Structures are given as C-alpha cells and as structure tokens.
Amino acid sequence: ARKVLSIPLSRHLQEDKQAWRAEAFGKYSVRSGGYKLLLIGSAEVEPNLQRSTSRQVYKKLWLIELPEKIKITFWRAYKKFIPIYKNLQKRRLRNTVACPRCTHDDESLEHASRDCQGDFEDVKYLLAYVNVVRKLRTVDGLVIYEFLIRFMQNNYLCHLGFWGDRNKQVHERKIRHNIETVRFITMYLKGLEEIKGRLSARCVQKARWRPLEGSFVKINFYASFQGQLLKSCSGLVGRDSVGQIVGMRMILNDYVPSPFAGEAIACLQGVQMGLDLGFHGVILEGDSLTVVKKLQNKNKDISEINPIIEDVKRASRGFVECRFNFVGRNTNGTAHRLAKEGLVNGETSYLMERTPKAVWKAAEEDSRWAELGHLHRFGFLGRDP
Numbered sequence: 001a002r003k004v005l006s007i008p009l010s011r012h013l014q015e016d017k018q019a020w021r022a023e024a025f026g027k028y029s030v031r032s033g034g035y036k037l038l039l040i041g042s043a044e045v046e047p048n049l050q051r052s053t054s055r056q057v058y059k060k061l062w063l064i065e066l067p068e069k070i071k072i073t074f075w076r077a078y079k080k081f082i083p084i085y086k087n088l089q090k091r092r093l094r095n096t097v098a099c100p101r102c103t104h105d106d107e108s109l110e111h112a113s114r115d116c117q118g119d120f121e122d123v124k125y126l127l128a129y130v131n132v133v134r135k136l137r138t139v140d141g142l143v144i145y146e147f148l149i150r151f152m153q154n155n156y157l158c159h160l161g162f163w164g165d166r167n168k169q170v171h172e173r174k175i176r177h178n179i180e181t182v183r184f185i186t187m188y189l190k191g192l193e194e195i196k197g198r199l200s201a202r203c204v205q206k207a208r209w210r211p212l213e214g215s216f217v218k219i220n221f222y223a224s225f226q227g228q229l230l231k232s233c234s235g236l237v238g239r240d241s242v243g244q245i246v247g248m249r250m251i252l253n254d255y256v257p258s259p260f261a262g263e264a265i266a267c268l269q270g271v272q273m274g275l276d277l278g279f280h281g282v283i284l285e286g287d288s289l290t291v292v293k294k295l296q297n298k299n300k301d302i303s304e305i306n307p308i309i310e311d312v313k314r315a316s317r318g319f320v321e322c323r324f325n326f327v328g329r330n331t332n333g334t335a336h337r338l339a340k341e342g343l344v345n346g347e348t349s350y351l352m353e354r355t356p357k358a359v360w361k362a363a364e365e366d367s368r369w370a371e372l373g374h375l376h377r378f379g380f381l382g383r384d385p
Contacts, residue, residue, distance in 0.1 A: 006230050006255040008264075010307035012314060019302040027302070065196075070160060077109060084109055100170050112166065161185045216241060216281040220327070221270040222335040223253075223262035223288075224343045230255050232262030235339030236270045237363070238277065245363060247277050249350050250342030257304065263288035264308040266339070267295065271315045271322070280320040285327045287336075295324040337362045 019027075062071060076082050085107040088094035099107040102116050161181050168174045219238045226232070231254055238247035251269055256262045267284060274282040286292055294301060294309045301309075316322040329336065338359045342348070 002230060002255065003257075006257040008257065008261055008305055008307045011311050014307065014310065017302045019304075067192075073160070073163075080109070082109075084112055101166055112163070116162075160188075216283050216321075217246065217274065217279045218283045218285060219247075219270045219274055220285045220332050220335040221263075221266040222286065222332055222339045223259070223266040224336075224339040225256065225259040225262045226343060227259075230257065231343070232256040232259075232265065233339045233342035234262070234266035234269050235335040235337070235342060236266065236273050237334045237338060238270075238273060238279075247273055248338065248359075249273055250338050250348065252342060252346065252348045260288065260290055261305050261308065263291045264294075264305045264312065267291060267324075268308060268312045268315065271312055271318075274322075275315065275318050282316075282319050282321075283323045283325055285325045285332065287327055287329050287332045289326050292324050292326040333365070334359060334362045 058075070064071065073082070080087055085094055085097040085099070086109070089097045097106040099105055099111060099116055105111050105115065161184055164184070165176050165181055168176055217238055217240055219236060222235045223232045224235070231252065234249070234251045234253065236247070236249040236251070237245065240246050249269070251266075253262065253265055256265065263286060267286060270284050271282075274284075284295075291305070291309075294303070294305070295312060300306065303309075341359055
C-alpha cells in the first residue's frame with residue numbers, strides 16, 4: 001500500500017503514457033535490459049547485505065583522496081559490475097573461469113585482489129624496491145620512498161596497478177614486468193602529489209550565495225530524503241535583492257518514492273511559497289541538476305517525476321517571470337541545513353521564529369557573503385570575494 005501511495009501523481013489531468021521505470025528518462029534503450037540484469041545479479045550475490053553497511057562502505061570510499069574514476073572503478077567492483085571471469089560466467093557470457101595470470105584458481109574478485117600468485121609477486125617486488133630506495137639516501141630516492149610508503153598504505157592504488165596488468169594481459173596479450181608496474185604506480189602517485197600541490201598553491205574560492213540585481217526574489221530549495229520511511233523534508237529559503245530573508249519554510253512530505261521526487265516536490269513547494277507571499281519575479285535555485293534540467297527543458301518527458309515537473313511549470317505561470325537555476329551545495333547551504341533539521345526533528349514549520357539555531361547560523365554566513373558582494377558591486381572592494 002505504501003508503494004502505491006508513493007506513486008507521483010499530478011494535480012491536473014494528464015494523458016497516460018507508457019514508460020520504462022528502470023531508466024531515469026523513462027525510455028528503453030539497448031543498454032536497459034543488460035543494466036537491469038546487472039542490478040538483479042548484484043542483489044542476488046549479496047542478499048543479506050544491509051543498506052546501512054553499504055552506505056558506510058560508500059562514504060569511506062568517497063572520502064579517500066583519489067580521482068573519481070578510481071573510486072567509480074572500486075564501486076563497480078563492490079557491486080560485482082567489473083568483467084572478472086567469475087562474473088561473466090554467472091551472466092552466461094563465458095565458459096572457462098581460470099585466472100589469466102596464475103592459471104591455478106578461478107578468477108573471482110577475492111582471488112584477483114588477494115590470492116592471485118601474480119599479484120603476490122608484484123607486492124614482493126615492490127617491497128624489495130622500497131628497501132633498495134631506502135638504502136640509496138638520495139633526494140629523489142627519498143621522495144620516491146615517501147610515495148611508495150603512501151602507496152603501501154593505500155590498497156586502492158595497489159589493486160589499480162594489478163588490475164591494469166591483468167587487462168593488458170587479457171586484451172592486448174602483453175605481460176608487463178614487475179618494474180613497469182612499480183614505475184607506473186610511482187609516477188601516478190607523483191602526478192597526484194604535483195596536482196595537489198598546484199591546487200593548494202592557488203587560492204580556490206568556493207561558490208557562495210550571491211544577491212541579485214533588480215527586484216527579483218531568490219528562493220533556494222533542498223530536500224532531505226529518508227528512503228526506508230519514504231519521507232522527505234523540504235527546506236525553502238527566500239531572499240530579496242539585498243540578501244534579507246523574506247520567507248523560510250520546512251515541510252515534511254510522506255510517501256516520497258525517490259530523492260529526485262523529493263527535490264521536485266521541494267521545488268513545487270518553493271513556487272507555492274513565492275505565490276503565497278505575492279512575489280512577481282522569482283528565481284528558484286537547487287542543487288539537483290536532474291530536476292533543474294527537466295524544469296528548464298520545454299519538452300515533456302516520461303520519467304517518474306514528470307507529473308510533479310509539469311505541476312511546477314504550470315504553477316510558475318502565476319509569476320510575471322520565473323527562472324530555474326542550478327547551484328552547488330555550498331551556495332545552497334541554508335536550505336540544506338533547514339531540510340536536514342526538519343527531517344531530524346520531524347516537524348513542519350512556516351514561521352521563521354521557530355527555525356533552529358543551526359539554520360540561522362548558516363543564514364548569517366550567507367548574509368556576510370551577500371554584504372561582500374554588494375561592496376564589490378559598488379567598487380568598494382578591489383577583487384571578487
């Protein structure tokens with residue numbers, strides 16, 4: 001019954017359309033069937049794995065200072081998506097599953113990352129290389145030694161090098177020597193350190209909330225989502241052109257099927273807040289790129305949240321002018337904090353006097369950046385804050 005109640009429906013009559021639910025855009029493509037089988041297969045491999053455990057693994061993975069492509073590779077390995085022979089056999093794409101490196105055991109994820117004799121030889125050679133570099137006592141040697149120590153503390157890059165060796169042997173029929181693997185890992189770490197040093201030397205300023213020019217009102221929206229209870233909380237913050245808060249709401253929503261639906265509902269409630277307060281020109285900002293793109297697109301789609309998107313577009317016609325913009329999380333900090341506090345406290349509030357202190361703290365920080373923006377606009381500051 002809860003799943004039926006969580007189906008997004010429009011407030012206005014719309015014609016029925018057939019959609020493929022497994023895809024975000026509602027259309028069936030060549031990859032759709034295979035992607036669905038992958039999801040089913042990953043669920044069958046670990047049926048007893050709790051969602052909370054998976055979230056902890058993902059959080060630890062994304063906190064590691066590595067390029068995103070490496071993190072995505074290990075996420076795919078965790079979900080059994082990489083083309084190891086054992087995975088291919090389960091999907092009836094391969095008959096033989098012998099490891100291409102050692103040819104002793106079946107190539108499973110555990111074998112490829114832990115038990116393979118070829119990987120063991122690489123690790124043994126790497127340890128010997130570390131001992132040699134330690135004895136050199138040269139400047140370059142010490143730098144490489146530091147890189148290798150960091151490498152040994154990070155299993156992710158270790159397995160990345162081994163996985164690259166395996167792929168070269170399988171697809172290109174090339175067997176890379178141990179020294180080449182060590183050199184690849186060393187140069188990769190050196191490149192990461194150089195990039196990190198250049199980025200830290202530059203003054204990288206995060207994007208912050210900025211006031212508007214003219215008579216527009218900016219409404220920031222965000223939705224925090226709790227999947228097990230099918231609940232969301234919308235955080236809405238409205239500010240005028242000088243950065244003063246003119247409206248603030250946190251609204252609990254029941255029977256919300258997905259985070260995207262929660263963001264779309266939050267945007268709809270932001271439009272309604274602007275209409276209730278009698279604004280004429282409104283800019284709605286959110287950090288959900290998928291939702292904002294659907295709102296900016298004039299064509300209709302057949303996705304799950306399409307009924308809500310159509311309601312938002314219809315309601316926005318009540319303004320003289322209405323725009324939808326995408327912003328980063330730092331720019332949307334007050335609405336984000338408001339939604340989180342509302343979901344934790346489990347309450348709906350339309351009064352700014354009942355807003356939690358943590359939200360006001362985030363709002364005050366945005367106000368300071370708004371004042372700096374005005375000083376820069378009128379020439380009192382030499383550079384952009």
